[in-house]
Every structure is written in C-alpha cells, then in structure tokens.
Amino acid sequence: MSTSFPHHKYYSLRSPNNVGRRHHRRFPALVHCSATSTAKAKHKADQLVIVPRPLTPPPITKTPDRPSIKDPDLLSTWPHRAWVASGCTTVLISLLKCATGSAHSHIWLEPVLAGLIGYVLADLGSGVYHWGIDNYGDASTPVFGSQIEAFQGHHKWPWTITRRQFANNLHALARVVTFTVLPLDLVFNDPVVHGFVWVCSGCIMFSQQFHAWAHGTKSRLPPLVVALQDAGLLVSRSQHAAHHHAPYNNNYCIVSGVWNEFLDENKVFEALEMILFFQLGVRPRSWSEPNFGWIEEIETPSQTTVY
Numbered sequence: 001m002s003t004s005f006p007h008h009k010y011y012s013l014r015s016p017n018n019v020g021r022r023h024h025r026r027f028p029a030l031v032h033c034s035a036t037s038t039a040k041a042k043h044k045a046d047q048l049v050i051v052p053r054p055l056t057p058p059p060i061t062k063t064p065d066r067p068s069i070k071d072p073d074l075l076s077t078w079p080h081r082a083w084v085a086s087g088c089t090t091v092l093i094s095l096l097k098c099a100t101g102s103a104h105s106h107i108w109l110e111p112v113l114a115g116l117i118g119y120v121l122a123d124l125g126s127g128v129y130h131w132g133i134d135n136y137g138d139a140s141t142p143v144f145g146s147q148i149e150a151f152q153g154h155h156k157w158p159w160t161i162t163r164r165q166f167a168n169n170l171h172a173l174a175r176v177v178t179f180t181v182l183p184l185d186l187v188f189n190d191p192v193v194h195g196f197v198w199v200c201s202g203c204i205m206f207s208q209q210f211h212a213w214a215h216g217t218k219s220r221l222p223p224l225v226v227a228l229q230d231a232g233l234l235v236s237r238s239q240h241a242a243h244h245h246a247p248y249n250n251n252y253c254i255v256s257g258v259w260n261e262f263l264d265e266n267k268v269f270e271a272l273e274m275i276l277f278f279q280l281g282v283r284p285r286s287w288s289e290p291n292f293g294w295i296e297e298i299e300t301p302s303q304t305t306v307y
Contacts, residue, residue, distance in 0.1 A: 074160065076167035084167045087174030087205050090181040094198035101191030111195030118200030120258065125200075126207045127253030127260070131269050134252070135284035136276075147172065158244055161212045169208045177205045203255050211254040214240035232256060249286040 102111050130151075139149040154161060161169065181201045188194065213225050214235045221229075228234040235257035243251040250264045251257065263269060273284045 074164045074168060076165035076171075080167035080171035083171040083178065084174045087170075087177040087181075090178055090185055091198050091202045091205065093185045094181055094194045094201065097185065097189060098191045098194035098198055101189060101194065105191060107191060110192045114192045114195035115199035118196040118198075119203055119256070122200045122203035122207070123253045123255035123257065124259045125204060126255045127263060130252040130254060131272075134248070135273070135286055136282065155244065155248070158215055161208075162215050164212065166209070169212060170205060173205045173208060177201045207255050210234050211240070213237075214254065232258065247286065 098111050102108050133144065133148050133151045134155075137144055137148045139145045141148055181197060184193070184197050188197075213221055213229070214237050216237070218226055218237070225234065229236045233256055235254050239251055239257045239260060240254065249269070251260045252263070252269070253259045273287070276282050276284075
C-alpha cells in the first residue's frame with residue numbers, strides 16, 4: 001500500500017539587483033514546490049512551477065488638474081499676507097536682538113559665524129524637506145498633505161511657481177517660522193543665538209522665493225538676483241533645472257544649492273531611502289519608472305501672462 005505526502009512551499013524569486021534605483025526592475029514569481037513520496041516508488045526530483053505574480057507599484061500622488069492663468073490658487077489672500085507679515089516680524093525681531101546684543105557686548109565675529117552656519121544648514125534643511133515631500137506620502141498625509149500635492153503638481157507644471165503671487169508662495173513656511181521663532185525671540189537675548197536664528201529662519205521662509213527665481217528666465221529676473229545666483233549664494237537656474245529631468249532624484253536643495261553636489265555624489269538620499277525601505281518597507285517614488293505625473297508639460301502661450 002502506498003502513501004503520498006504532498007508538500008507545498010512558496011518562494012519569491014527576484015532579480016539579484018531587486019533593490020535599487022528606478023532602472024533596477026523586480027521579477028517577482030510565486031514558486032510551487034511539490035514532491036510525492038511512496039513506499040514502492042523511488043523519490044522523484046522536486047518540480048518547480050513558476051507562476052508570474054504582478055508587482056504592485058508604490059502609490060503615486062494624484063496630480064492636480066492643469067492650472068490656468070486665472071487659477072485663484074495662484075493668488076495671494078489676506079490671510080497669506082498676514083502670515084508672511086508675522087513671519088517677517090519674528091525674523092526682524094531676531095535680527096534686531098542680534099544687532100543690539102552684539103553692539104552692547106562688542107561681540108561681532110561669533111554672531112557672523114553663527115549666521116553663516118544658519119545659512120548653510122538652511123540649505124541642507126530645504127534639501128531634506130524637498131526630498132521627503134517628493135518621495136513619500138500623498139494628499140491625505142496629515143500636516144504635509146497639501147505640500148505633497150503641490151510639489152507633485154510643481155513637477156508637472158514647474159512654471160506655475162513663477163506665476164504665484166509672493167504671499168501665496170511663502171505663507172506656509174511663514175506660518176512655521178512664526179510659531180518657531182517667536183518663542184525664541186521671547187526667551188533668548190544672546191546675539192550668537194539670534195545670529196543663527198534670524199539667518200536660518202529667514203532663508204527657510206524665503207526658500208520658496210529662491211525656488212521661484214530658479215525657475216525664472218534671466219531676462220525677467222532682477223540683476224541682483226542673477227548676480228547672487230551666478231555667485232552661488234542663491235540656487236542657480238541651471239542647477240535646479242537638473243532636478244526637473246529624469247531620474248528626478250538629485251539637486252533637492254533650494255536655498256543656495258551648496259549641499260547638492262555633496263549629497264548627490266555621496267548618495268546620501270539613496271542611503272536614507274534604503275534604510276526606510278528595509279526598516280519600514282516603504283519605497284520612494286523615485287524608485288519607480290517616471291509616470292505621466294512626473295513629466296513636465298511645456299507652458300503654452302495662454303499661460304505666459306504674469307500677475
């Protein structure tokens with residue numbers, strides 16, 4: 001009398017380079033291993049049956065509708081202006097405390113060095129934030145959802161940032177600066193602390209304006225802005241243009257861009273993406289093949305009017 005013992009195991013076969021940038025593709029498969037043993041017959045070799053299994057791509061944020069020249073979302077409102085005014089006020093208070101404290105204590109070098117550190121770290125912070133917004137979350141993400149949706153639309157229609165009115169472009173960051181810097185203004189009087197605070201917070205708040213200038217044409221930009229871009233003190237137009245071309249995974253910093261070369265050459269963001277993937281199982285959008293939502297649509301003549 002023979003007895004059979006079915007065995008079924010499932011394995012996932014992938015390419016050896018299954019984890020990587022967008023050019024490394026996965027080849028998933030479901031493998032059925034079956035073996036039948038009897039008392040009278042010899043054991044047969046295991047039989048492998050490969051059944052293709054579709055790979056679910058990471059969620060891509062839904063791209064907003066194509067903006068029009070009369071889109072009210074590009075206009076400043078009074079609440080926008082109020083937040084920008086409050087943000088600028090807190091930064092100016094910090095600047096005044098730095099200046100008066102330096103004058104009374106006759107300390108100038110330390111506040112200047114602190115301001116330089118704040119300027120450099122603001123650029124790094126803008127890159128980290130930009131990288132996170134570009135690659136993770138969607139419109140439903142708490143707190144950051146609207147920013148994520150806006151940045152996805154920005155990839156498709158980057159020229160719209162040059163059509164946004166000033167307060168409309170800055171109000172979100174101005175709100176953050178207000179709530180962050182105001183307590184520091186009330187608590188600290190040290191000129192060195194405020195040397196760092198006013199420069200760093202000011203660069204962060206105005207980073208979206210620097211970003212808008214990076215999308216402008218040289219003939220339409222103020223000569224001072226062009227000079228600062230050419231000197232490397234503000235992110236240049238050519239450097240940021242590389243961010244809007246495939247593979248869309250570089251040049252994230254938008255204050256001065258001084259960190260971009262270091263971060264890209266040393267693959268810092270790629271390392272962070274790998275850590276998040278292995279720890280949380282979350283894949284960044286930059287690992288997927290560019291879809292229609294990432295490809296820029298050229299500005300049409302009907303959209304060339306500046307507000």
